[in-house]
Amino acid sequence: MPVAIITGASKGLGRALAEALAARGWDLVLDARTAGVLQEAADGVRTYGTRVTALPGDVTDAGHRAELVAAAWRLGGLDLLVSNASALGAKPLVRLEALPAEGLRRALEVNVVAALGLVQEALPLLRASGAGTVITVSSDAAAEAYETWGGYGASKAALDHLAAVLGAEEPGQRVWAVDPGDMATDLYAAAVPDDGDPRPAPVSVVPGFLRLLDERPASGRYAVPALLEGQR
Numbered sequence: 467m468p469v470a471i472i473t474g475a476s477k478g479l480g481r482a483l484a485e486a487l488a489a490r491g492w493d494l495v496l497d498a499r500t501a502g503v504l505q506e507a508a509d510g511v512r513t514y515g516t517r518v519t520a521l522p523g524d525v526t527d528a529g530h531r532a533e534l535v536a537a538a539w540r541l542g543g544l545d546l547l548v549s550n551a552s553a554l555g556a557k558p559l560v561r562l563e564a565l566p567a568e569g570l571r572r573a574l575e576v577n578v579v580a581a582l583g584l585v586q587e588a589l590p591l592l593r594a595s596g597a598g599t600v601i602t603v604s605s606d607a608a609a610e611a612y613e614t615w616g617g618y619g620a621s622k623a624a625l626d627h628l629a630a631v632l633g634a635e636e637p638g639q640r641v642w643a644v645d646p647g648d649m650a651t652d653l654y655a656a657a658v659p660d661d662g663d664p665r666p667a668p669v670s671v672v673p674g675f676l677r678l679l680d681e682r683p684a685s686g687r688y689a690v691p692a693l694l695e696g697q698r
């Protein structure tokens with residue numbers, strides 16, 4: 467069975483991806499900081515009958531990242547790493563003039579430094595897989611200049627660039643930066659608490675990720691709304 471690590475898998479997009487991969491027979495290593503919520507998600511994913519290792523921890527902790535990769539090794543290796551856990555830098559989001567330096571540092575630490583650390587830890591197993599794949603979850607805030615999304619957007623732009631360079635450095639693997647589009651999640655509600663517009667459920671964007679896994683296009687940046695065009 468193929469094996470994936472998904473960070474931030476206790477809720478939102480990470481959990482929806484975990485369920486979809488388990489339904490396809492993937493064995494999984496799942497992470498999030500809040501142990502009880504992660505455990506509940508892992509129990510749900512286990513109902514698909516695959517092996518699931520749930521490890522609570524913070525992706526900024528190098529020891530925790532090593533444990534995630536070690537758990538994948540115990541499941542037989544690593545075929546897919548999804549860097550999905552993310553920090554906003556401020557809740558709610560604020561204009562750059564008010565963005566605390568500490569918030570920006572946290573966004574960079576979680577979204578960029580930890581994501582690279584996990585890739586570095588995982589590369590030997592990914593290279594050993596016949597189909598090593600890295601997905602970094604991006605955002606349209608990485609590419610568009612939305613007021614108040616500057617710190618978070620800068621961190622996602624940096625993550626996109628890391629993914630692009632990794633794709634060039636690792637021609638034997640697929641490295642996709644994927645913008646899922648807006649989703650109704652706790653992260654979105656924390657970012658913009660007074661947003662009244664309905665947003666799609668995370669499960670609705672999962673087919674875009676599955677299309678990438680099925681078709682294995684070249685490394686690069688992809689947006690789920692474009693991937694799903696004509697498929698809905």
Ligand SMILES: NC(=O)c1ccc[n+]([C@@H]2O[C@H](COP(=O)([O-])OP(=O)(O)OC[C@H]3O[C@@H](n4cnc5c(N)ncnc54)[C@H](OP(=O)(O)O)[C@@H]3O)[C@@H](O)[C@H]2O)c1
Nearest residue numbers: 474476477478479498499500524525551552648649651653
């Ligand atoms: N929602 C949107 O509209 C939207 C749009 C574009 C891109 N995205 C991206 O989509 C991805 C998933 O976000 P989401 O909206 O699904 O968020 P979510 O529902 O709030 O889920 C975030 C997940 O990450 C975990 N997490 C957060 N910080 C962590 C850390 N330092 N270490 C380990 N786990 C951590 C959370 O659990 P704990 O809090 O317990 O750790 C949770 O499992 C993120 O990369 C986000 O930037 C979201």
